[in-house]
Amino acid sequence: MFITRLTLTAAIAGATLASAAAxxxxxxxxxxxxxxxxIYSAWAKTYKEKTGTGLNYQAIGSGGGIKQIESxxxxxxxxxxxxxxxxLEKNTLVQFPTVMGGxxxxxxxxxxxxxxxxxxxxxxxxxxxxxITKWNDPAIAKLNEGVKLPDAAIAVVHxxxxxxxxxxxxxxxxxxxETWKNDIGVSxxxxxxxxxxxxxxxxxxxxxxxxxxxxxxxxxxxxxQNNMTYTDMINKAGKKVAPKAEAFxxxxxxxxxxxxxxxxxxxxxxxxxxxxxxxxxTFILMHxxxxxxxxxxxxxxxxxxxxxxxxxxxAKLDYIPMPENVVAQIKKxxxxxxxxxxxxxxxxxx
Amino acid sequence: xxxxxxxxxxxxxxxxVAQSDRIFGSLTLAAAVVVLLVLLGVFASLVLGxxxxxxxxxxxxxxxxxxxPVTDKFGALAPLYGTVVTSIIAMVIAVPVGLGIAIFLTETxxxxxxxxxxxxxxxxxxxxxxIYGIWGLFVFAPFMQSYIQPFLIxxxxxxxxxxxLFAGPPYGIGMLTAGLILAMMILPFIASLARDIxxxxxxxxxxxxxxxxxxxxxxxxxxxIPHVRTALVGGIMLSLGRALGETMAxxxxxxxxxxxxxxxxxxxxxxxxxxxNEFTEATTPIYTSSLxxxxxxxxxxxxxxxxxxxxxxxRMKQKSxx
Numbered sequence: 001m002f003i004t005r006l007t008l009t010a011a012i013a014g015a016t017l018a019s020a021a022a023x024x025x026x027x028x029x030x031x032x033x034x035x036x037x038x039i040y041s042a043w044a045k046t047y048k049e050k051t052g053t054g055l056n057y058q059a060i061g062s063g064g065g066i067k068q069i070e071s072x073x074x075x076x077x078x079x080x081x082x083x084x085x086x087x088l089e090k091n092t093l094v095q096f097p098t099v100m101g102g103x104x105x106x107x108x109x110x111x112x113x114x115x116x117x118x119x120x121x122x123x124x125x126x127x128x129x130x131x132i133t134k135w136n137d138p139a140i141a142k143l144n145e146g147v148k149l150p151d152a153a154i155a156v157v158h159x160x161x162x163x164x165x166x167x168x169x170x171x172x173x174x175x176x177x178e179t180w181k182n183d184i185g186v187s188x189x190x191x192x193x194x195x196x197x198x199x200x201x202x203x204x205x206x207x208x209x210x211x212x213x214x215x216x217x218x219x220x221x222x223x224x225q226n227n228m229t230y231t232d233m234i235n236k237a238g239k240k241v242a243p244k245a246e247a248f249x250x251x252x253x254x255x256x257x258x259x260x261x262x263x264x265x266x267x268x269x270x271x272x273x274x275x276x277x278x279x280x281x282t283f284i285l286m287h288x289x290x291x292x293x294x295x296x297x298x299x300x301x302x303x304x305x306x307x308x309x310x311x312x313x314x315a316k317l318d319y320i321p322m323p324e325n326v327v328a329q330i331k332k333x334x335x336x337x338x339x340x341x342x343x344x345x346x347x348x349x350x
Numbered sequence: 351x352x353x354x355x356x357x358x359x360x361x362x363x364x365x366x367v368a369q370s371d372r373i374f375g376s377l378t379l380a381a382a383v384v385v386l387l388v389l390l391g392v393f394a395s396l397v398l399g400x401x402x403x404x405x406x407x408x409x410x411x412x413x414x415x416x417x418x419p420v421t422d423k424f425g426a427l428a429p430l431y432g433t434v435v436t437s438i439i440a441m442v443i444a445v446p447v448g449l450g451i452a453i454f455l456t457e458t459x460x461x462x463x464x465x466x467x468x469x470x471x472x473x474x475x476x477x478x479x480x481i482y483g484i485w486g487l488f489v490f491a492p493f494m495q496s497y498i499q500p501f502l503i504x505x506x507x508x509x510x511x512x513x514x515l516f517a518g519p520p521y522g523i524g525m526l527t528a529g530l531i532l533a534m535m536i537l538p539f540i541a542s543l544a545r546d547i548x549x550x551x552x553x554x555x556x557x558x559x560x561x562x563x564x565x566x567x568x569x570x571x572x573x574x575i576p577h578v579r580t581a582l583v584g585g586i587m588l589s590l591g592r593a594l595g596e597t598m599a600x601x602x603x604x605x606x607x608x609x610x611x612x613x614x615x616x617x618x619x620x621x622x623x624x625x626x627n628e629f630t631e632a633t634t635p636i637y638t639s640s641l642x643x644x645x646x647x648x649x650x651x652x653x654x655x656x657x658x659x660x661x662x663x664x665r666m667k668q669k670s671x672x
Contacts, residue, residue: 063631153519160606162419162631184420188633191418196523196617197606199627210492211522 028299031058032065032078033164034201036282038221039099040078042313043306050305053298059200063162063188069093069285075295077285080164081188082264092288094337095262096330098303099310100252100320102220103169103278104230104243108208109135111148112229115242118143120234121176121269121277127154127215129179130194135213143234150213157207157216160197162188168280169217172268176277217278220248221317235277236269243276245318251279257326281322286337293339300334300346396649399642406636411643417608417624419633424640426647428608432525432618433648436600437593439529439614440536445586447533448540453570455541456548468545475538483602486531487523491603494530495522499615502526517613521605526614528604532596536589543585547578580662587659591652597622621648 030040037059044055060068062079069077070091078098088095105119123139126132132139136149159166167188174181184190196214198207201222208216209226220243223230232242241247251270257263267279284303290296307330311321322330334346403411403424414425451471455464499520507516551574559569575582605617606627619627621644632638 061631063633066633067630155519155521160627162628162633187420188631189419189628191416191420192607195605195607196521197619197627199601199606206487207523210487212492212495213519214521 027054027056028076028295028302029056029074030065030076030078030284030299031060031068031074032285033062033080033282034059035062035080035101035103035163035165035219035280036078036099036319037201038219038225038317039101039310039314039319042317043302043310046309046313047302047305051301053302055302061159061161061188061200062164062167066285069287072287072291075286075290075292075299078282079285080280080282081167082260082262082266082281082283083285084264085261088262093262093285094288094333095264095283095285096303096333097257097263097265097281097283097322097326098306099314099322100248100267100279100281101318102243102248102251102276103165103172103217103280104220104223105215105217105233106205106208106223106228106230107215108211108229109150109152109213111150114227114229115232116147117229117231118234118240119231121172124233125173125177125180128156128158128173128192128195129177129184130156152213155211155214156192156195157204157211157214158192158195158197159189159199159204161199163200164188164280164282165201165217165219166190168266168268169278171266172278175269221319224318233277235273235275236271237273237275239273241274241276243318245315245320247274247276248279248318249320250274251276252281252320252323258329263326263330288336288338290337290339290345293341293343293345296337296339297345300337304331393649396642396646399639400646402636402639403643406639411640412647415608415610419637422634422636424637426621426640426644428610429619429621429624429644430647431610432528432604433594433620433622433651435525435614435618436529436532436604436620437590439526440532440593441586441590443530443533444537444540444589448537448589449544449582451537451541452544452548453574455545457566457570457574468542471538471541474534475542479535479596479599482531482535482599486527486599486603490531491522491527493522494527495520499526502615514612515614518611518615520615521617523603523605523617524615525604525611525618528600528618528620529614531599531603532593535596535599536593539592540586540589543588544582547581547585548574550581551577580665584659584661584663587655587662591655591659594652594655595622595648597626601626621645 037057040055040057044057048054062081065077065079066083068074083093083095105124107117119140120143123132123143126139133153134151135154136151141149167186170180170184170186170190174186184193196207196211198204201218204216205218205222205226205228208214208228230243232240235241250272251267253272254270255265255267257265259265262283264283265281267281269277270279286296286299307322307327314321335344337345339345407414407424411424411426412430413427415427416423416425417428455467459467499522502516503520507513555573555577556569559573564572600620601623604619604623606619606623607617608619608624609616611618625641625645629641632641
């Protein structure tokens with residue numbers, strides 16, 4: 001456990017320092033979101049065994065992924081924050097989702113086990129605004145009758161880097177709390193009123209783990225892999241839900257993917273009794289006018305393989321694969337990616 | 351054989367030697383110029399990169415405490431404050447302890463211990479900063495949160511005036527923790543510099559002082575330290591320069607929060623930590639430019655500190671030469 005976290009934390013620094021250009025020719029190069037990093041690396045491992053083609057994915061955060069693809073230092077960028085139609089147009093980018101997952105609050109409070117604590121959106125927003133400062137605050141106590149809460153200050157942990165996880169998290173907080181919406185806003189990085197900043201999902205996980213009476217937010221796989229104490233949530237329908245694959249899937253059930261350019265649907269605070277309120281899709285960005293057509297083909301082959309064969313690996317880490325009809329639409333979208341010769345780098349018979 | 355013939359030809363005709371000397375001379379000059387060019391290049395690209403930020407916010411960038419990526423309002427005050435505060439904490443602790451080590455090594459240390467201790471200090475200086483960072487987060491911060499910080503809050507926290515310095519909940523991570531880690535990192539630097547400086551004191555001075563019946567404390571207080579005062583201050587400034595720019599270890603334990611707090615237990619950020627955290631993910635041009643502007647501020651700050659150090663060391667040399 002300790003070693004895992006240690007390597008994860010070391011990887012944060014490594015990922016930042018490593019240059020995206022230093023990629024072996026045969027490997028697919030990508031950079032961006034830390035949110036889907038666990039599943040991308042699981043896929044990459046199996047894919048390498050099957051095909052011999054590796055994936056060099058640098059989990060540097062969504063903001064970094066957007067920057068790197070715009071400057072064309074990688075074949076694909078990854079972001080949990082979907083870009084709007086204008087931005088895609090401006091940079092001649094194609095955007096498509098790969099998987100969906102859940103963001104969960106994680107806490108480190110003595111005597112509290114995973115799933116024992118329940119929070120709602122408003123309370124979470126007040127904690128992150130610095131208005132609720134103690135664990136035994138009446139607002140938390142009301143939601144958790146019978147749970148012994150300490151009279152201790154809450155140590156708030158947030159992301160210090162630009163992050164798609166933060167984007168989806170603040171999007172949710174803004175949708176349930178007026179003050180958040182007006183005073184703080186929604187972005188990959190915001191001006192946090194309180195708390196400690198940590199780099200990457202790994203960094204938040206490590207900081208919550210090391211700091212007593214703390215609370216943070218991470219992608220569910222990080223909570224799972226590090227045996228962290230996640231909390232349940234009250235969703236839009238007023239029902240208590242646990243962060244589980246079916247709750248994430250419920251959030252995506254009603255999504256209309258074709259309604260947004262580049263499938264840019266945000267799944268926060270969706271209706272439904274079983275819906276996890278902080279669900280998010282994660283996206284891939286690729287240039288329509290590929291600098292290296294062959295590299296783009298290799299990348300698309302990888303994602304094609306992942307859509308077809310990556311479901312089990314995704315389920316193991318509680319990510320939700322994209323529905324088949326959406327995958328069909330995505331592949332149609334791939335036809336827009338063209339190499340230097342003007343021919344599409346992807347065709348259905350690959 | 352070859353060596354002899356080379357030597358012979360050199361004696362017979364001076365021209366080849368003169369030529370090779372010229373080539374050698376211009377090569378070394380080129381090497382030196384490269385450093386200058388790199389320095390100028392770094393400075394120029396920092397100014398160029400920071401230009402949009404200074405054009406947008408003016409010089410008020412330096413004293414604005416806001417850092418809001420949503421509304422694109424940026425100011426350098428919070429990271430500047432964190433940089434200065436953590437460096438002060440580090441110096442307050444590392445300078446006396448470092449001088450203590452140096453005096454012990456040059457004055458009272460038994461001869462057998464001198465070498466192993468010296469090597470241990472140099473090894474400490476060789477530990478990469480990322481190791482200090484990981485150790486700080488996984489070992490030191492939890493220890494601070496469970497023992498040191500609650501103690502400080504309960505005791506010093508209630509003292510009037512300085513109480514605010516030690517207020518607030520114990521997070522473990524924060525400016526004090528960062529300052530302490532920094533102190534550990536620059537301690538070997540100060541200790542070995544000070545040891546070398548103390549060794550320049552002429553033995554005659556020391557022996558005369560002891561001969562007059564002065565105690566060890568008196569010899570060090572009134573003879574050794576006054577003799578090397580300027581060099582010592584120069585050495586301390588060099589260490590300060592290191593502390594100001596230290597990045598990885600600080601990033602791990604400072605809390606990375608763009609806030610100015612009266613309490614040194616609270617999380618903060620430093621210039622280098624902010625850049626390391628945010629540079630790759632800064633999404634708007636003005637955000638990137640503001641981070642580069644932070645880098646420029648640090649560059650100038652470090653330059654001033656190092657220039658002051660050099661000046662003092664030079665004055666010291668002139669004095670001892672005269």
